[in-house]
Amino acid sequence: MRRRSSIPRKAIYRLSVYLRCLDRLKENAIHSVSSEALATAAGVAPAQLRKDLTYFGQFGTRGLGYDVERLARKIRDTLGTTRLQPAIVIGVGNLGAALISYRGFAPAGFEIIAGFDSDPRRQRNKRFAQSILPMGRLKDFVRSHRVKIAILAVPATAAQDVANHLVTSGVSGILNFSPILLHVPEHVIVNNVNLAIELENLSYFIKS
Amino acid sequence: MRRRSSIPRKAIYRLSVYLRCLDRLKENAIHSVSSEALATAAGVAPAQLRKDLTYFGQFGTRGLGYDVERLARKIRDTLGTTRLQPAIVIGVGNLGAALISYRGFAPAGFEIIAGFDSDPRRQRNKRFAQSILPMGRLKDFVRSHRVKIAILAVPATAAQDVANHLVTSGVSGILNFSPILLHVPEHVIVNNVNLAIELENLSYFIKS
Incomplete structure (x- = not known):
């Protein structure tokens, strides 16, 4: 994980948006999602999404997409909102x-x-x-x-x-x-x- | 004046901030202000302020600073908030x-x-x-x-x-x-x- 201060502020906003999309997928019992589908839901380019997620470590599995539950948890960890x-x-x-x-x-x-x-x-x-x-x-x-x-x-x-x-x-x-x-x-x-x-x-x- | 779409969105936010600073100056019966003083009040660099104002035409008088009333009116015109x-x-x-x-x-x-x-x-x-x-x-x-x-x-x-x-x-x-x-x-x-x-x-x- 990079040093905190090196992550662009806008990327952190986008993480929050991804988290909301993932929460909606979970509500609809969808367990895995491609970077293309998640990017579309969030309104960003797929390349942007992939870049943003690498700032916070490696989440995806090539060809299988992202595990919705796991990615959401990782983002919450990063944002510091795992606990109330x-x-x-x-x-x-x-x-x-x-x-x-x-x-x-x-x-x-x-x-x-x-x-x-x-x-x-x-x-x-x-x-x-x-x-x-x-x-x-x-x-x-x-x-x-x-x-x-x-x-x-x-x-x-x-x-x-x-x-x-x-x-x-x-x-x-x-x-x-x-x-x-x-x-x-x-x-x-x-x-x-x-x-x-x-x-x-x-x-x-x-x-x- | 440049075409509407060519002005950076962030510059327009800063205009709103300048306007609030000018309104406070007016309330305190201050009628003219240097770009340095206005920039400090707004929390931006003087060069940024001068650049922002040139997007919207020429406001200042070299050496005399800005007329508070006139600059505020020009910004309101630009923002389209002259009338309620x-x-x-x-x-x-x-x-x-x-x-x-x-x-x-x-x-x-x-x-x-x-x-x-x-x-x-x-x-x-x-x-x-x-x-x-x-x-x-x-x-x-x-x-x-x-x-x-x-x-x-x-x-x-x-x-x-x-x-x-x-x-x-x-x-x-x-x-x-x-x-x-x-x-x-x-x-x-x-x-x-x-x-x-x-x-x-x-x-x-x-x-x-």
């Missing part, structure tokens, strides 16, 4: 509330175990399975539950301060929904999801 | 409900004018400023309101059918939250936001 990983949501407004209850995280191996908010008791038209805790309890919680991943859904004005607080508490991966660029130490990874920017981008391409 | 654009949300579950009420779209120039759901009357612990309409009314609504942009938040199993329906109704930009790859005609643009994949990606990079 705890994650927290910071900022329980409109969007944060939806993210706490979002059902799409669990199948991918993530469990949202708590929400944090500067005003945990504010009126919300919603009940949660998880506790909504005050920011003052963040550091202890992150440490005792060994939380590495946080989803940041606070207003832009608060985002950098909260990110600093997360980092000093021990979080090393932030999924950032706030519309600002976060400055974090090198060992921390930030993935940005900027919904307004996604729409702007569409707008540009559909302008007539 | 209507958009709709399809699938008013947990995530769709949050997107309908999301306050971050309006400042970027988008107005969510309705939601659509296969069961518009299902129990939701929430009231919306917009109407939630049945899917049967989609086509007429899209045509009469000239909607070009739709946000897709339906389950994976329904996503392709709904996307087909959107395309035949006249939508040409889809922000897709469903975890599948959509097949659409060439004139239609799809941007994918896959929240679970974003977390998996973080997970890979923080694996110790």
Whole structure:
């Protein structure tokens, strides 16, 4: 296996897509798949698929295709989602509330175990399975539950301060929904999801 | 100005980021900005910023920097968000409900004018400023309101059918939250936001 940092970031996204295709094959009781069929399902060129999988070791058997179960397990190992990983949501407004209850995280191996908010008791038209805790309890919680991943859904004005607080508490991966660029130490990874920017981008391409 | 298709997609994302920085400068009553300062605020290299802006025509005045107001207006023109654009949300579950009420779209120039759901009357612990309409009314609504942009938040199993329906109704930009790859005609643009994949990606990079 190559060194972690030498694998292109986009290849790791594609691994996630392959994993979803494999999970669908499993649901349909399909046990082996050719690289051509898997590539088509994932929407990539077969050569791309084969190249991506070699980054993570040798999976296929020439002429027999891939064992669906085994390849899925190997990808999960590589992504580090074999066991359920705890994650927290910071900022329980409109969007944060939806993210706490979002059902799409669990199948991918993530469990949202708590929400944090500067005003945990504010009126919300919603009940949660998880506790909504005050920011003052963040550091202890992150440490005792060994939380590495946080989803940041606070207003832009608060985002950098909260990110600093997360980092000093021990979080090393932030999924950032706030519309600002976060400055974090090198060992921390930030993935940005900027919904307004996604729409702007569409707008540009559909302008007539 | 170059042909639309020759501008790299990533440059258009960066334009959106520059626009947010300019808006913050405006709020702070700052009227002109050097390319170095704007690049730093946006988190890119000054050479990258200058290159990006030349894709869209000549904005700067040598030695004087950029006029904040004028550059922001030019970027909005380019992105097609000078006037408020209507958009709709399809699938008013947990995530769709949050997107309908999301306050971050309006400042970027988008107005969510309705939601659509296969069961518009299902129990939701929430009231919306917009109407939630049945899917049967989609086509007429899209045509009469000239909607070009739709946000897709339906389950994976329904996503392709709904996307087909959107395309035949006249939508040409889809922000897709469903975890599948959509097949659409060439004139239609799809941007994918896959929240679970974003977390998996973080997970890979923080694996110790």
